[in-house]
Amino acid sequence: MHDQTAAIIVIGNEILSGKVADTNATFLTQELRRLGVTLKRILVIPDELDAIAEAVRAYQPAVDVVFTSGGVGPTHDDVTIAGIALGLGRRVVRHPFLEEKIREFSGDTVNAARLKMAEVPEGAELIFGGQLNFPTLRAENIYILPGIPELFRDKFSAIKERFAVDPYFLRVIYLCAFESSIAGYLNDTLAVFPDLQLGSYPKLDDPEYQVRVTLESKDQNYLNRAFADLMARLPAECIVRTE
């Protein structure tokens, strides 16, 4: 089964100070799952050069694809490009194509802040697509996305097909039992199906069920056999329904 791993780095003081709730990581998490990509980390850091560089150094070699969100605007707190360049050991350069576009758009009002948006880590690729004229930047395996949720979604949707790999298959069992009463059955199934991704999630005060058990694999046949194995072990009176 073909797999691909990813990490998301959200850059933004506004998230860490609770002024804005993140929606980009939540959106991207669900999109990546649908594409069959395995998300290994989500990290939220401040708009600080060293924090960005450190995150890039940690994740860029460790996963197949890194996505950053935020910090790519024209103001003092937009230091994502410089932070990624620092982390990759590249220079920050003004990209001729972006500079031309910005000068065209700005005319007489061109200024340092606008031209800052032409800056890229040296050697970055421009990826065109989406409803916006402005391209998405890629430096090595890092895709640099804007923090504004509408733009983030537009940009990612325009490039997402390139990340598609074999999908995950999911089965769910809803149970009326204490988690601690069924833990042994889960362990028994895992002993037979060690590659199964098995999750157990208690729910409080739900009239329908107490525990939601999720079974996942990229191998549908393996998943079905593991599901049948667990169902045969669980006391029938505990099973509310399955999906």
Place this chain on the structure above:
Amino acid sequence: MHDQTAAIIVIGNEILSGKVADTNATFLTQELRRLGVTLKRILVIPDELDAIAEAVRAYQPAVDVVFTSGGVGPTHDDVTIAGIALGLGRRVVRHPFLEEKIREFSGDTVNAARLKMAEVPEGAELIFGGQLNFPTLRAENIYILPGIPELFRDKFSAIKERFAVDPYFLRVIYLCAFESSIAGYLNDTLAVFPDLQLGSYPKLDDPEYQVRVTLESKDQNYLNRAFADLMARLPAECIVRTE
């Protein structure tokens, strides 16, 4: 001004696989800000021993307080206690008080899964409070909170006063202007007030304003002077309103 730094480690495959959207980090972020605590990192990792230990080793010495969310139940995927113990170089031990409580509660149905919930990193403190009989665990500066949102909130609310420090003060300016047109004014104010926390957040398709500028400090007088400085620089016709 008294400050305190924090990090949140969310442990859960269900978050990374998009099956459940995190609400605990979002809740805690806002609570910490209200308490005057400066949040430096939010990290979401899988239910894996090594990932937890690595996060503990990175954050425990770097900030004043670490909070973990999730992975403290009775099933195979609950490895937070073991991961924290590994990261701190401590053994996992069964706490006599917790064991007694669990045996009392379980009676004849006591089993390995239930007794797993008596396990703590050696030397951990039990903190009582909240609506639940079950205490919160503290190991060094790490507070170990449950992943179920209702319990997470209850547990944190019961201990939160111990984290209160000097609060942040916030002013906001709503502007009708391109972010790139006001970037220079923001830089000018920052040159005079380098300790100001200054954020600039564009909004798309809002009939009222284009940019929200936030000014923050723990020093209210410093904040008021910085606010007056920036207001004097900004073109009056751009200012929609202030908070």
